[in-house]
Amino acid sequence: NAGVTQTPKFRVLKTGQSMTLLCAQDMNHEYMYWYRQDPGMGLRLIHYSVGEGTTAKGEVPDGYNVSRLKKQNFLLGLESAAPSQTSVYFCASSYGGIGTDTQYFGPGTRLTVL
């Protein structure tokens, strides 16, 4: 049981390049989330999904797109990377029911945009 995995672990992009970050979970969770972590700002929600085929905007969605074609995968895309998108990106998943609904996090992807 791998939990939540993210690929790649590190990436350096030039301004204007595009890339896709992949998140996979093997816990049969309904909900999945993408966060970015910046110094002194905690984690901010970019986009989330409450089920296969659904996506919704979070707190800071501009410049990102997402897709949830399969229940176990949640992709985060940057169409035209900007230096302001330099950050550590975390994916998380949760069961989605009422109650505590603990979110389980991946190890993160460190992205640098030059």
Added chain:
Amino acid sequence: GEDVEQSLFLSVREGDSSVINCTYTDSSSTYLYWYKQEPGAGLQLLTYIFSNMDMKQDQRLTVLLNKKDKHLSLRIADTQTGDSAIYFCAEKPNGGATNKLIFGTGTLLAVQP
């Protein structure tokens, strides 16, 4: 509005108790969480408390909740060097279908041997 605040840094000596504080603004929050992030790793859930509780104890961890003041604290007894990490508090506002969490800025705990 939704905002969760924490102090940025705490330094303690090994064996002492650590107290990490958090304030939140959404009184509708049903659950409040403490997550731990070790260097280069993702966040790991440490503990949580339901909003109708005042205190929860789990081995070396004690969570205190003052709902009137919207204040949450995490006490770590007998702090060890392995406890050095960033600690995030998070609230889960009531309502909506997202179960989204609002995270604080994180407190870096440095444990001196």
